[in-house]
Amino acid sequence: MGQLGETLAPALDAGLVALVFQAGPFFCALPLDEVIETMRPLPTRPLAGTPPYVRGLTILRGEPSPVIDVTRLLTGVTSEIDRYVAVRAGRGPVACATGPVLGVRTVRASPPEGPSTLFTGASRSLVAAVGTLGTEPLLVLRSIRTVPDEVWEAAAREHTTGVPA
Numbered sequence: 001m002g003q004l005g006e007t008l009a010p011a012l013d014a015g016l017v018a019l020v021f022q023a024g025p026f027f028c029a030l031p032l033d034e035v036i037e038t039m040r041p042l043p044t045r046p047l048a049g050t051p052p053y054v055r056g057l058t059i060l061r062g063e064p065s066p067v068i069d070v071t072r073l074l075t076g077v078t079s080e081i082d083r084y085v086a087v088r089a090g091r092g093p094v095a096c097a098t099g100p101v102l103g104v105r106t107v108r109a110s111p112p113e114g115p116s117t118l119f120t121g122a123s124r125s126l127v128a129a130v131g132t133l134g135t136e137p138l139l140v141l142r143s144i145r146t147v148p149d150e151v152w153e154a155a156a157r158e159h160t161t162g163v164p165a
Helices: 003-014 071-073 121-126 148-159
Strands: 015-025 028-031 035-038 052-060 064-067 083-089 092-098 099-105 127-133 138-140
Touching: 015 071, 015 083, 015 092, 015 138, 028 071, 028 099, 052 092, 064 071, 064 148, 071 092, 071 148, 099 127
Parallel strands: 028 138, 064 092
Antiparallel strands: 015 028, 015 099, 035 083, 052 064, 083 092, 127 138
């Protein structure tokens, strides 16, 4: 399963402290140590030539940052954006466009062995574990690392030149 799965497995058995939010029809959780902050949606500039789940670029604390539509990443469709959740990822912070944030909770989940056949493409690389929130499924997400290189390059260009990508 790789290092991330091996790292998460003991934490998930004991309960993982995570930020829980909605993304369209799903309840999702991100490990709290990956979350920087939550905020109202910020102005976002569209970025041509990127995957449909990349909403564009926004400015987080003075730095151009990619915005990922989590619902679109997981389901292929968009839904209303209620919050941005800034997370640590790869080359810098990423703003995750989500539905309502439900708060910090300890979640219990296990790697998606049985239902893993349902996950393909980006969603399979994104879902670390599956649990429940009451009677609803809860997807524990891996760190957001699905930002293509061309998006990071555009963000860097905007930061160094001040010209929108």
